[in-house]
Amino acid sequence: MFYPISIFISFRHLKEAGGKFSQFTTYMSVIGITVGVMALVIVLSIMSGFETNLKNRVLGVLPQAVISYKEDQTSMLDIAPKFITAISNRVEPLIHSEVIIQSISQLSSGYIIGVDPNSYDPIEEHLIIGDDLASLQSGSYRLFLGDILARSLNVFLGDKVRLTVTSVGKYTPFGLIPAHRNFTVAGIFSTGSDVDEQLIVTNIADAGRLLQYEAENISGWRLFFTDPFVVADLSSKPLPKGWKWNDWRDQRGELFQAVRMERNIMSLMLSLIILVASFNVISVLIIVLMEKQTEVAILKTQGMIGSQIFTIFIIRGMSIGFIGSIIGSLLGIFFLSNLKFILRNIDIEFFLILRQLPIIIDLKQIVIIILLTIALSMFVAIFPSYRASFIKPIEVLRHV
Known part of the structure; x- marks a missing residue:
């Protein structure tokens, strides 16, 4: 050669x-x-x-992006607005908020998200104990907890916990009383991350009643992506007047x-x-x-x-x-x-x-x-x- x-x-x-x-x-x-x-x-x-x-494990279960109208005034529709469905192929209604969760012996903070039990949610893949997502029916006031949060509260299936929201409540002669309600632990999940320390999943209607939302209102529309990192580019796209964008970077960006x-x-x-x-x-x-x-x-x-x-x-x-x-x-x-x-x-x-x-x-x-x-x-x-x-x-x- x-x-x-x-x-x-x-x-x-x-x-x-x-x-x-x-x-x-x-x-x-x-x-x-x-x-x-x-x-x-x-x-x-x-x-x-x-x-x-x-x-x-973290961004798969947390809301990757949420588009909402003003503050807690997003209307619940059968189908999300077209400009939202044009951003993501899968869009679901969402109610979310920070809460205080209390068991008989312990007290902790948490992050609650309300989901539709009749649709798929990634948290179902991480359930280790309890029923499937369909058990979170409206009016049952049942919820799923992360395994770390469940251990810190010392609760198990069937136990009662109280959720309290300090941002809303009702006025009484004794002052403002935060909104609160008892829920039943229906399942425990494990993602193998720090999400298990805070995340609480319940029915979207039950979460709305806890947060004292109007029946036709939600926190916003939850967007799902194959690659959660695309939110860096999508967040710069202009939205109609009154609509705002929030994504996982607000909570987990530093991590x-x-x-x-x-x-x-x-x-x-x-x-x-x-x-x-x-x-x-x-x-x-x-x-x-x-x-x-x-x-x-x-x-x-x-x-x-x-x-x-x-x-x-x-x-x-x-x-x-x-x-x-x-x-x-x-x-x-x-x-x-x-x-x-x-x-x-x-x-x-x-x-x-x-x-x-x-x-x-x-x-x-x-x-x-x-x-x-x-x-x-x-x-x-x-x-x-x-x-x-x-x-x-x-x-x-x-x-x-």
């Missing part, structure tokens, strides 16, 4: 490696890049898994910003490992240049021009980055694929949710890491390659 002369010579030098010291520095450069790429692949895959898992910032910082720190290892390529090429300068001078006397010499050393530097990044990526994927087995054999139980580490191996992300590593290796190889291309044969061969 035909190869350009620069590629042929570069691969031959890479295979033969040269002296012992140049071999050692070459191997150390490859190992450094391999370790850096492997660590970056592992950390980014685990962080991506945590972010996606958190997104599904996801912290997760993303931590991921970016970890990526930066691990990228520095690759950067340091890549700079070793300069040392490798300088050593190779010192060992091979006689050969370079002979090649020039045979008619090879400076750009061809430059290409030989550039390919040598890129080859180190290519080999290290490929091996590092394969080792990272192998480690992630066998992580559960590895942790079990060293007696480490490190599983947060359902005893499994959330891992997402993104091949596109790995390809980007490989390409950036190769590009970085090529960049740091420019200086020694440039110096090699300007070797003067007469000065080198004079001392041979």
Whole structure:
């Protein structure tokens, strides 16, 4: 098979490696890049898994976006307004509010959402004890609690809890008495997140009566999305006069910003490992240049021009980055694929949710890491390659 002369010579030098010291520095450069790429692949895959898992478990059950008219004056209609259905394929009526929940022995705060039991709600997938969503019929005053909230209140199925809303109430000779009503615990759910500490789900009509809404009013229209992060773009769209937009960022925005910032910082720190290892390529090429300068001078006397010499050393530097990044990526994927087995054999139980580490191996992300590593290796190889291309044969061969 035909190869350009620069590629042929570069691969031959890479295979033969040269002296012992140049071999050692070459191997150390490859190992450094391999370790850096492997660590970056592992950390980014685990962080991506945590972010996606958190997104599904938290934003899957909380209202992702709510469009309402003024304050508690959104009219309950059979079908949502057209401008709302144009934003999301699935829209449901919603009543929501912050409440105080009290059992016989404990008191806590919570966030109540009223849903239609005849339609699907994501919370049904996380029920661990109790009936299905259809049991939350209007007038039954039944509710679902998160498992953490249920434990803190020391309640179980069939127990009574009192919900109190301080924002509404009625005036009496003794002053304003907050709205309150007793509910029965009909189910307990677990999402594996902090949502279980506050979320309360009940029938939309019962929630409306607790909050003293008019029969035809709701808090707003709840929008569902395949990717909850699209709210960042959708929130900028203009709405008709009197309508306002609220989304999950008001409650959980800081949490996801912290997760993303931590991921970016970890990526930066691990990228520095690759950067340091890549700079070793300069040392490798300088050593190779010192060992091979006689050969370079002979090649020039045979008619090879400076750009061809430059290409030989550039390919040598890129080859180190290519080999290290490929091996590092394969080792990272192998480690992630066998992580559960590895942790079990060293007696480490490190599983947060359902005893499994959330891992997402993104091949596109790995390809980007490989390409950036190769590009970085090529960049740091420019200086020694440039110096090699300007070797003067007469000065080198004079001392041979």
